[in-house]
Amino acid sequence: MAESASKAAPGERVVIGITFGNSNSSIAHTVDDKAEVIANEDGDRQIPTILSYVDGDEYYGQQAKNFLVRNPKNTVAYFRDILGQDFKSVDPTHNHASAHPQEAGDNVVFTIKDKAEEDAEPSTLTVSEIATRYLRRLVGAASEYLGKKVTSAVITIPTNFTEKQKAALIAAAAAADLEVLQLISEPAAAVLAYDARPEATISDKIIVVADLGGSRSDVTVLASRSGMYTILATVHDYEYHGIALDKVLIDHFSKEFLKKNPGAKDPRENPRSLAKLRLEAESTKRALSRSTNASFSVESLIDGLDFASTINRLRYETIARTVFEGFNRLVESAVKKAGLDPLDVDEVIMSGGTSNTPRIAANFRYIFPESTRILAPSTDPSALNPSELQARGAALQASLIQEHHHHHH
Incomplete structure (x- = not known):
């Protein structure tokens, strides 16, 4: 766990997770020992990790995400995992539909037009600079919400972040005028969000944290003993994730579109049409987590042809079965890697946006015995929102550090 040089005196700090x-990404703070996720100025609590530049204006979050259709070359997405990496280690798979990572000496850079003047040269920005600009927007949103300038934060990181990646993140935060109080592992933050609740009883237990995100899945097996967490095993996967579920819907509706419009071009082969499909597939997927039916519609999908359709949850669960089975295998392999049996697991904490999918929780219910708690909204009424766990845990940790410093200085 790394710390950075303190700027604000401990008493003057304003801390967030x-x-x-x-x-x-998300931002959270604590009020009376309770963690709350903060909405940004657009009302989003889940803030897409994306920056976009239009006529010299900077957009971030959902607004930037919407520009993936009209302004992909000046939009930077999926850059967090690139931070602190050499170019040869970078997987550019998810960057095809936005600005592409490029090699420049030891740095990974993006070339984008971020200035207003028509004739201005495009800028070459390092991934560190992109991270700094994005973090600055998060801090700005939190400061605006709290009515005072945020100085310090606890930031969550994957368990396989290297020392180089940690150092790069701390430096990027410092450049955004943000003191990093601590870097906390994502699964530890998720566990903390549950353990810090007033009704929680701290007992010795084995916990699986299934952190299912958009572009990666990370499963961690932890032992919690008298409030201390020990990691027993971790599994990282870059094939089964939220984007894989979006792709299932994209393929399903593209085939339906082609069937309805014989002779039309395949919308998956046109970058702009594919960008439209991606955004709509994700929102349809989210709708299917909340209700049993969802609509899918794209205006002017390709060659001026509109497309509208519907899908029910059962059909979606059928066509996405291989992806859901992939999540099952990940969890089973993590338990096995820890040298345990599903019978040994007391709790499965479902974290990350993709964990909102009811089918995934239902499948995990089959893997484990009745006595194992599956903490997901669809399986446990007391479960917290999987998308908010890590930010809540980070905010709780930030306020613990803050109180500790307060009492000792």
């Missing part, structure tokens, strides 16, 4: 995700 930040989940800086590869797909989405």
